[in-house]
Structures are given as C-alpha cells and as structure tokens.
Amino acid sequence: xxxxxxxxxxxxxxxxxxxxxxxxxxxxxxxxxxxxxxxxxxxxxxxxxxxxxxxxxxxxxxxxxxxxxxxxxxxxxxxxxxxxxxxxxxxxxxxxxxxxxxxxxxxxxx
Amino acid sequence: xxxxxxxxxxxxxxxxxxxxxxxxxxxxxxxxxxxxxxxxxxxxxxxxxxxxxxxxxxxxxxxxxxxxxxxxxxxxxxxxxxxxxxxxxxxxxxxxxxxxxxxxxxxxxxxxxxxxxxxxxxxxxxxxxxxxxxxxxxxxxxxxxxxxxxxxxxxxxxxxxxxxxxxxxxxxxxxxxxxxxxxxxxxxxxxxxxxxxxxxxxxxxxxxxxxxxxxxxxxxxxxxxxxxxxx
Numbered sequence: 001x002x003x004x005x006x007x008x009x010x011x012x013x014x015x016x017x018x019x020x021x022x023x024x025x026x027x028x029x030x031x032x033x034x035x036x037x038x039x040x041x042x043x044x045x046x047x048x049x050x051x052x053x054x055x056x057x058x059x060x061x062x063x064x065x066x067x068x069x070x071x072x073x074x075x076x077x078x079x080x081x082x083x084x085x086x087x088x089x090x091x092x093x094x095x096x097x098x099x100x101x102x103x104x105x106x107x108x109x110x
Numbered sequence: 111x112x113x114x115x116x117x118x119x120x121x122x123x124x125x126x127x128x129x130x131x132x133x134x135x136x137x138x139x140x141x142x143x144x145x146x147x148x149x150x151x152x153x154x155x156x157x158x159x160x161x162x163x164x165x166x167x168x169x170x171x172x173x174x175x176x177x178x179x180x181x182x183x184x185x186x187x188x189x190x191x192x193x194x195x196x197x198x199x200x201x202x203x204x205x206x207x208x209x210x211x212x213x214x215x216x217x218x219x220x221x222x223x224x225x226x227x228x229x230x231x232x233x234x235x236x237x238x239x240x241x242x243x244x245x246x247x248x249x250x251x252x253x254x255x256x257x258x259x260x261x262x263x264x265x266x267x268x269x270x271x272x273x274x275x276x277x278x279x280x281x282x283x284x285x286x287x288x289x290x291x292x293x294x295x296x297x298x299x300x301x302x303x304x305x306x307x308x309x310x311x312x313x314x315x316x317x318x319x320x321x322x323x324x325x326x327x328x329x330x331x332x333x334x335x336x337x338x339x340x341x
Contacts, residue, residue, distance in 0.1 A: 006135070009143070010139065010144040010146075014146070015147055018151060
C-alpha cells in the first residue's frame with residue numbers, strides 16, 4: 001500500500017516540481033530507473049514466493065541503482081559508455097523478464 | 111514455491127493492510143516515481159535530432175562532413191594565398207626592391223663600394239691630357255661595365271661634369287691632382303681590356319706624351335660617396 005502511495009507521491013512531485021536533471025546525471029537516469037525496476041520486480045517475486053524481506057529489498061534496490069550507475073560511469077571513463085549502458089540495460093531487462101515470468105507462473109500457474 | 115492462492119493472499123494483505131515497516135520501501139518507490147517522471151518529462155530542448163532516426167542522423171552527418179570538407183578546402187586555399195602574399199610575392203618583391211635599391215645606390219654614388227676592379231694611373235707632367243680624354247676614359251669604363259668610378263677624390267655619378275681649369279682638369283668643380291688616379295669597380299679583366307684596345311683610351315693618352323698604367327686589383331675600395339640629399 002505504502003509502495004503505491006510512495007509511487008504516486010513521487011510522480012506527483014515530479015510533475016509539479018518539474019526538476020531539471022543536471023547534465024552529468026543525464027546518462028545515469030535511465031539506467032537508475034531500469035535498475036530500480038529490476039529491484040521492484042525482484043521484490044515482487046519474493047513477495048509472491050512468501051520470502052519477501054524489506055531489508056533485502058531496500059539493500060538490493062539501492063545496490064542495484066548504485067552498481068548500475070557505477071558501471072555506466074566506468075564505461076564512460078573507459079570510452080565505451082554507450083555500449084556499457086546498453087549492456088547494463090539488457091542484463092537488467094533480462095532479469096526483469098525472468099522475474100516477471102516467475103511472478104506470472106505463481107499468480108496464474110502459467 | 112508458494113501456492114497461487116497464498117500468493118494472492120499475500121498480495122491482498124500487502125495492498126490493504128497499513129504496512130508499518132514499509133516506510134523505507136515507500137520512500138524508495140517515491141524516488142522511483144520521481145525518476146520515471148523526470149525521465150519522461152525531460153525537456154525536449156531545441157535539438158530537432160534528439161528523436162531523429164539513425165538514417166537521418168547519418169544523412170545529416172554526411173552533409174556536415176561534406177560541408178566541412180568544402181570549408182577546409184576553402185580555408186587551405188586562403189591559407190595558401192596568405193602564404194603567397196606574405197612570403198612569395200611581398201617578401202620576394204621586397205628583396206627585389208632592396209637589390210634594385212643597392213644597385214641604384216651604387217650607381218648614384220650614395221654608398222661606398224668595395225670589390226674587384228682596376229686602378230688607372232695617368233702620369234701627365236705636361237698637362238697634355240685634357241678633360242675630353244678623361245671623359246672618354248670614364249665613358250669607356252662605363253661601357254665595359256664599371257659599377258662605380260672615382261676620379262681623383264671625386265665619385266663619378268650621373269650628373270658629374272668634366273671641365274678644364276687653369277690648373278688642369280676639373281671634375282665637379284674639384285681639380286684633379288696629378289698624377290690622375292681613376293678607380294673603377296666591376297669586371298676587372300673586362301675593364302682592363304677596354305682600356306687597352308687599339309685606338310682606345312690608353313693609346314690616346316700615350317700619343318699625347320703621357321704615361322698610362324692600368325693595374326687589375328682584387329679589391330678596389332671606393333669610399334667617396336655623394337650625399338643622398340644631393341640626388
């Protein structure tokens with residue numbers, strides 16, 4: 001419940017405040033979003049499997065975002081920023097799909 | 111693996127029970143919503159190619175590359191032109207002008223001259239050699255390519271005049287001391303040969319009973335100059 005409320009409040013703040021993203025943060029924004037979505041999907045799957053732990057969820061959420069951003073930063077420094085972004089997004093998307101598949105199996109037996 | 115009914119139960123519990131320990135999770139979702147909103151509402155900016163397709167971008171890049179090539183060629187052409195103007199024509203013209211100036215300075219006698227040439231000594235105790243003979247000698251030297259000529263202590267230039275005074279030959283108003291010494295700078299051998307041709311200056315001097323002597327020198331110095339303002 002509180003998750004949905006938080007999400008709505010965040011969206012409302014984003015729309016009303018309309019913050020401008022600093023330029024140096026621009027490349028990390030989509031990566032951070034995908035990493036967070038991966039953490040959410042993982043948390044949801046854990047919830048379905050009745051082994052959800054909010055501590056693990058928080059840690060995985062933060063570490064996912066930080067690691068993904070760090071990888072992109074490293075890629076930028078090595079001159080392969082675009083490829084690294086793509087790679088990170090692909091890996092995270094695969095994990096999201098895997099989690100979604102698990103959730104779907106549990107919820108609908110399919 | 112949990113049973114589907116149990117999972118649905120958990121989902122229901124999560125949705126409808128006031129979740130006390132999920133404050134941090136709510137905060138994280140707030141951040142997630144904020145990020146998504148910011149990403150979706152990113153200002154489009156004024157770059158029309160932000161959402162352009164790859165092919166279009168390649169086309170634009172090609173156009174820009176071709177344009178840059180043309181501009182580079184133009185820049186190179188202008189740089190060459192500048193080069194030519196600076197080094198090629200102007201500097202070369204300047205050097206040419208300097209050479210011409212040096213030549214004219216030698217001819218007008220405004221500068222001292224050193225170089226190979228001849229030293230002519232006319233010993234004439236009787237005063238038989240007049241200005242006509244001396245003028246002939248100077249003309250002959252000029253014809254033979256003398257760059258600079260000095261008679262006595264006078265530099266011979268364009269407007270030098272020769273005359274006969276009571277005490278002998280006068281050049282530009284200066285009496286020429288005896289023996290007459292003529293210095294000429296130029297092709298030394300050629301000058302000497304011009305003096306000694308049959309019926310030439312040397313012969314005419316000797317027929318008048320005077321002595322004519324021409325010696326070739328590796329280094330003749332004509333240091334007498336005409337003031338530049340005189341020209």
